[in-house]
Amino acid sequence: MKPRDNLMTYQSKTKAxxxxxxxxxxxxxxxxxxxxxxxxxxxxxxxVSSILVGNVIKFSKAxxxxxxxxxxxxxxxxxxxLLSLYLALLASAGISKEYDKGTLExxxxxxxxxxxxxxxxxxxxxxxxxxxxxxxxxxxxxCIWLLNFSPxxxxxxxxxANLFMASELIAFGVLTAVWGGKTKNALIYFILIILFLxxxxxxxxxxxxxxxxxxxxxGNSLILVRNVLTTTNRFIQWISPxxxxxxxMQSILDQRYFAYLLSMGLMVLQxxxxxxxxxxxxKKKGVRxxx
Amino acid sequence: MKTGLTVETKNLTKRYGNFTAxxxxxxxxxxxxxxxxxxPNGAGKTTTLMMxxxxxxxxxxxxxxxxxxxxxxxFNTKGLIGFVPENQSFYEEMSAWExxxxxxxxxQTERPKERGQEILEHLDLWAWxxxxxxxxxxxxxxxxxxxxxxxxxxxxxxxxxxxxxLDPLGIIQIRELxxxxxxxxxxxxxxxxxxxxxEKTVNRVGIISKGKMVWQDTMxxxxxxxTEKQHITITLxxxxxxxxxxxxxxxFVQEVISEGNSLxxxxxxxxxxxxxxSRFILQKNLILLEMxxxxxxxxxxxxxxxxxxVQDLTGETER
Ligand SMILES: Nc1ncnc2c1ncn2[C@@H]1O[C@H](COP(=O)(O)OP(=O)(O)OP(=O)(O)O)[C@@H](O)[C@H]1O
Ligand SMILES: [Mg+2]
Numbered sequence: 001m002k003p004r005d006n007l008m009t010y011q012s013k014t015k016a017x018x019x020x021x022x023x024x025x026x027x028x029x030x031x032x033x034x035x036x037x038x039x040x041x042x043x044x045x046x047x048v049s050s051i052l053v054g055n056v057i058k059f060s061k062a063x064x065x066x067x068x069x070x071x072x073x074x075x076x077x078x079x080x081x082l083l084s085l086y087l088a089l090l091a092s093a094g095i096s097k098e099y100d101k102g103t104l105e106x107x108x109x110x111x112x113x114x115x116x117x118x119x120x121x122x123x124x125x126x127x128x129x130x131x132x133x134x135x136x137x138x139x140x141x142x143c144i145w146l147l148n149f150s151p152x153x154x155x156x157x158x159x160x161a162n163l164f165m166a167s168e169l170i171a172f173g174v175l176t177a178v179w180g181g182k183t184k185n186a187l188i189y190f191i192l193i194i195l196f197l198x199x200x201x202x203x204x205x206x207x208x209x210x211x212x213x214x215x216x217x218x219g220n221s222l223i224l225v226r227n228v229l230t231t232t233n234r235f236i237q238w239i240s241p242x243x244x245x246x247x248x249m250q251s252i253l254d255q256r257y258f259a260y261l262l263s264m265g266l267m268v269l270q271x272x273x274x275x276x277x278x279x280x281x282x283k284k285k286g287v288r289x290x291x
Numbered sequence: 292m293k294t295g296l297t298v299e300t301k302n303l304t305k306r307y308g309n310f311t312a313x314x315x316x317x318x319x320x321x322x323x324x325x326x327x328x329x330x331p332n333g334a335g336k337t338t339t340l341m342m343x344x345x346x347x348x349x350x351x352x353x354x355x356x357x358x359x360x361x362x363x364x365x366f367n368t369k370g371l372i373g374f375v376p377e378n379q380s381f382y383e384e385m386s387a388w389e390x391x392x393x394x395x396x397x398x399q400t401e402r403p404k405e406r407g408q409e410i411l412e413h414l415d416l417w418a419w420x421x422x423x424x425x426x427x428x429x430x431x432x433x434x435x436x437x438x439x440x441x442x443x444x445x446x447x448x449x450x451x452x453x454x455x456x457l458d459p460l461g462i463i464q465i466r467e468l469x470x471x472x473x474x475x476x477x478x479x480x481x482x483x484x485x486x487x488x489x490e491k492t493v494n495r496v497g498i499i500s501k502g503k504m505v506w507q508d509t510m511x512x513x514x515x516x517x518t519e520k521q522h523i524t525i526t527l528x529x530x531x532x533x534x535x536x537x538x539x540x541x542x543f544v545q546e547v548i549s550e551g552n553s554l555x556x557x558x559x560x561x562x563x564x565x566x567x568x569s570r571f572i573l574q575k576n577l578i579l580l581e582m583x584x585x586x587x588x589x590x591x592x593x594x595x596x597x598x599x600x601v602q603d604l605t606g607e608t609e610r
Contacts, residue, residue, distance in 0.1 A: 016366035023397045031384065101380040106439075109344045110397055111370040113363040283363070287346050 020112045024120025029127045042132050045082045049075035079136035084166035088173035091125040095177035096186035105287050114282045129166040154252050161248035164267040168241040171274035178278045197236050204233040295323040295478030296447035302352035305338050312338045314502035325479040327493035335502040336482040373445030377452050379436045383425035387435050398443035410438045414464050429456050447478045486593040498596050506596050522585040526553045528578040
């Protein structure tokens with residue numbers, strides 16, 4: 001048996017992979033864009049941010065999020081938080097559905113490998129997020145124009161922070177899908193992990209405020225709880241994209257550009273790790289979920 | 292005409308715990324060949340195909356497609372394979388046309404629209420091209436699976452139980468499609484548990500049972516083997532040893548198996564011996580109650596083979 005003469009070079013393999021990524025990305029993003037969910041989530045985001053902006057304008061002393069400095073960043077932030085979460089869920093559901101139903105098998109028999117499948121799906125959802133971000137930006141500028149605010153030049157930096165936050169969440173959605181296998185499991189993993197992390201953050205702030213208020217009276221045990229929570233919380237803040245994007249936004253408002261870049265770098269690093277983890281576990285589990 | 296891919300396995304084995312689904316299987320499918328991969332339910336056909344396609348990892352042994360080891364990033368080879376799985380699932384929210392064009396793009400098909408139209412028209416799905424796949428019947432989905440698997444004019448077409456769930460017209464349409472692919476030079480690998488299903492399409496058959504290859508030969512040889520002998524059963528009013536010996540002494544009778552008053556005469560296929568048998572019965576003054584010819588069908592042969600009776604008959608069994 002003579003080996004095929006056209007064994008692929010590294011370069012042609014990369015080219016083939018990029019092609020697969022592109023085709024998968026197009027199909028997925030198109031189907032998501034036609035879906036009602038994205039528009040609904042966007043409308044909710046715009047609605048919520050309109051109320052917030054309205055409040056800020058009415059009671060300009062109220063300190064809602066970063067709005068005291070720039071109310072018009074609110075739409076972008078609210079849009080970012082809601083849509084990144086929604087799209088990460090969609091990514092998780094979409095991938096696990098392919099896994100579950102066996103359409104992934106059909107793809108992988110053809111010119112698709114684990115890397116192109118994971119990246120293709122990731123990019124599709126990120127692309128949709130990017131488009132909604134542009135819509136939010138448009139909305140912001142409309143407000144700026146209507147309300148006679150002066151536009152901020154650093155808005156682009158904030159957009160990027162949002163984009164990176166979404167990329168981390170979507171990559172997280174991809175990983176839970178690969179882990180969960182079945183759509184139901186994937187979503188449960190996704191929601192549980194998010195709830196757990198935000199639960200700790202919430203508990204931390206509650207306990208911290210109690211400890212602060214009743215400083216003199218609290219016992220040692222509560223102090224211990226607070227310390228554990230604070231430490232855990234500090235760790236979560238490093239991995240939570242929401243905390244990171246808050247830092248990034250705060251840094252840019254304070255003109256601390258190095259801190260901004262640090263947050264961005266951290267989000268990129270975590271996205272990369274999540275994606276690599278997804279590819280490796282998909283390789284390990286196999287397309288049929290059997291080792 | 293292009294050259295099809297070859298498929299070669301060495302000691303291909305898959306174990307699930309203690310259970311061995313595929314057991315040291317050696318396949319050697321040549322370029323452009325049409326190979327029938329047969330075996331009863333649970334024999335290990337699907338498991339084997341999944342390993343060939345890189346979907347399942349073998350426990351032992353290796354698979355080479357045209358010399359290249361199967362791996363998930365063997366884009367070149369994978370782009371030349373078409374596969375119709377046993378139970379296919381689709382993107383139900385897409386129309387058939389969107390679905391086909393998505394795969395055409397993925398496989399970088401030349402002239403995808405013309406090719407897509409050609410196939411859909413042939414399969415009577417052209418009028419349904421814009422209907423969502425969720426609205427398709429089972430048979431229509433089956434056909435669409437074929438359309439997807441052949442849209443890129445593959446060099447190796449792997450089919451797992453291809454005609455299950457199709458109506459007679461559908462079977463003919465699919466068969467024509469397969470013939471056309473084969474004429475183009477495409478290698479076909481068709482798994483089935485019904486021999487007659489692939490009889491018309493394949494030139495060579497491999498039969499596996501309990502994960503092991505128990506028979507492998509050309510379709511012609513298999514048919515010849517099956518039709519080599521003819522069996523005629525006669526029922527007489529009474530039978531004794533002398534009568535049996537008398538039948539045995541006839542030159543054209545190779546073997547006599549008696550069961551009560553019935554005798555099964557095994558003969559070669561060279562001629563019609565019914566007249567000679569009647570004459571012999573008259574000569575001996577016997578009373579004939581019934582005479583019937585029993586044809587061994589391919590299907591019976593297949594059952595025989597898979598029940599491992601084949602060892603005694605051929606001596607060709609792989610160990
Ligand atoms: N994931 C699995 N875990 C354990 N056993 C399995 C698994 N998949 C298949 N098997 C076993 O391997 C054997 C071969 O299965 P396979 O699906 O390959 O049979 P087949 O020849 O395709 O049968 P059919 O004609 O019914 O499709 C069966 O006994 C099956 O129970
Ligand atoms: Mg099977």
